[in-house]
Ligand SMILES: Nc1ncnc2c1ncn2[C@@H]1O[C@H](COP(=O)(O)OP(=O)(O)O)[C@@H](O)[C@H]1O
Ligand SMILES: Cc1ncc(COP(=O)(O)O)c(C=O)c1O
């Protein structure tokens with residue numbers, strides 16, 4: 001059995017942050033040790049608002065201390081970090097990743113660098129983007145940015161596929177061994193595109209763009225969780241990329257069919273084991289036929 005620490009937000013109702021990531025990872029056969037950065041009633045895109053609180057950075061460090069004190073840190077195989085409530089929390093997450101690697105040098109650190117995206121209206125606290133770019137992303141083995149987050153990390157605009165490839169190469173030169181770009185919106189309006197880059201090359205996978213009355217939330221967190229799960233199951237990076245893509249597409253299809261805003265993670269749980277669709281990744285040299 002493999003064990004994963006997941007440092008993200010928690011919502012009481014619905015699915016975002018750990019509430020989007022923990023169950024799919026458990027369904028894929030992992031023990032998950034969630035550490036919550038915030039505990040909110042619901043995700044922050046509700047027009048009515050939300051209640052709850054953000055936890056202090058010390059809260060993260062104390063929980064890692066407790067895990068170390070019962071001598072379990074050495075049994076942890078990966079740390080996933082998502083939405084961070086403050087720059088101080090980023091520093092505590094950085095320390096947690098360092099301590100994990102000291103306790104288990106084989107452990108993977110996977111970073112979903114949730115940043116404020118002006119187009120999405122997503123807001124993060126002052127200093128979080130800087131801490132992600134300077135501390136967390138360079139330390140990570142695997143990063144899962146969207147197009148905006150990748151362009152912030154490598155400090156270049158991304159407007160074409162060539163730009164995206166160049167940006168991934170810059171990102172790989174900064175430390176991570178794998179870059180999954182979870183949405184390349186510069187490519188096509190009809191298709192939803194994700195890219196995977198490693199030293200072995202770049203791969204693209206596309207799914208139809210589904211129409212929603214309101215864009216679902218927590219999808220990025222689900223992408224990071226299912227990709228991490230595939231890697232930890234021992235799939236090759238490309239196979240984990242395809243599995244993640246197909247599983248997430250299945251969850252989105254169920255969500256659309258049931259006319260819900262919140263992701264139907266539980267109803268669609270079979271997708272994490274045997275996804276209904278089988279979209280395949282294309283290596284870059286073969287791309288000209290599909291874009
Ligand atoms: N097939 C699809 N059709 C429509 N929207 C999709 C599809 N796949 C993913 N999405 C949407 O794409 C977005 C993913 O956003 P992205 O910027 O990649 O990550 P994040 O959610 O972490 O910001 C989500 O809003 C999700 O609802
Ligand atoms: C509490 C919380 N966590 C996480 C997220 C991230 O969700 P997504 O995966 O859509 O970026 C959001 C988005 O609003 C949120 O409100």
Ligand SMILES: [Mg+2]
Nearest residue numbers: 112114220221
């Ligand atoms: Mg996100």
